[in-house]
Amino acid sequence: MKFQILKSFFLSMILINSIFGKNPNVIIILADDLGYGDCDPFNSSSKIKTPCLSKLAEEGLCFTDAHAASSTCTPSRYGLLTGINPARTGVLNTLLSRGESIIGEEEKTLADLFRSKGYRTHMVGKWHLGFSWDKQWTDQPLRGGPIERGFDTFFGIHSSAGSDPLCFVEQDRLVGQPTEPISISKYNIKGEKTEIRTQAAPGFSVEETTPTLLSRAIQKIEDHATNGNPQPFFLYYASPIPHQPWVPMKKIRGKSGLGDYGDFVMQLDWVVGEINQALKKTGLEQNTLLIFTSDNGTGPVAHKMMKAQGHASSEKFRGMKAHRYEGGHRVPFIAKWPGKAKVGTTSNSTINCTDFFATFAELLGVDPKEEFPTAVDSQSFLAALFEPEKRFPRLPMVHRLNALRVDDWKWLHPDRKTRFEKTKPEDYALYDLQKDPGEQKSLASEYPKLAEEFFETYKKFDQEIKLK
The missing domain is CATH 3.30.1120.10 (Arylsulfatase, C-terminal domain)
Incomplete structure (x- = not known):
């Protein structure tokens, strides 16, 4: 009897490993308003030093013709998670004012895809895709957020770090009520600092938002390694920086020599380095596909201020955030997958962040047309990870309007x-x-x-x- 129990146990373990052992962990780090030319691997003349991103590029593969799903925050994130071109459904930032979840119940997300194959799914950071609420922030559950769109866990913020409500959201509830007065500094298009007075939850600090989010992300990685769970995980880390307000940490402040924006980009670089290092320390690096990219081009204020100091945030490309010219949607893109993606290489295949869905579906052996038919604009770039020297064709790609x-x-x-x-x-x-x-x-x-x-x-x- 004891032998049969042990035999059943070992057979079960073999079955679990056969299901989970081959599939890699997947982490997407999404920057907020980072331009193509704002980091060293994509701009040899960049005045902002990003050694951690350079290290990631050395360890991975750079895509030089990668594009956000849109040139502004909300539609870009919608397209990334759903595989639907936001132009197809008219998703714009203005939809946030409705007080509704922008991703419909019938629209499946990357988290749904990974969960269908036995992954644990986590999101940390900026949601910016709305909740269904009555336009009053209360202690009641927030409907239509990450937890109801495929994620097992969520810790983050509703919108930008300087936008109401100034508090964290854990799972589907606010962490504290915004009741304490707070002042936030933002720059206008003239480069002048302006003060905005609002309210924040007790203990909430705009300056500490990124360190807090990073800590939660690293905790997810460490917990997975410590628990020895054979179940792989998907982590979507949606960084709120370098979007305004620019509040660099004390240890980074002044290092760029280009003001708060330059310092904030360097802080983002530090974040990427910390996550990459956490994978190495925990031994998860070898079985993790780590991807870094941005939601759109540099914001107009940062673009203008950097240009005045001789730094090209869009590199050689025309335009910036909200533009349909390349500077609005061509973004830095690095993929690190030890033993799979070729190290220190570059691909000029045209890809779009809507393509994550089909790419991961192919990786997991899923037919998206059969199981996830809503991801209609996604095209797999998995082959480009293995053959970066070859330029793979892509179907016509619509950029926003016209x-x-x-x-x-x-x-x-x-x-x-x-x-x-x-x-x-x-x-x-x-x-x-x-x-x-x-x-x-x-x-x-x-x-x-x-x-x-x-x-x-x-x-x-x-x-x-x-x-x-």
């Missing part, structure tokens, strides 16, 4: 607010990104048939749009 990327061609309307039905084919610009990455000279008049073809391609997409 902008399209096809191979190395970029087609867009100069006015980012004009509805498509009010435009004409001749209104659009056409750029060859291979020869003109800065999008300075339109070739629409030289390639009228190509411009018309792209107009028709976008028209078909526009007809499929179903606004939330």
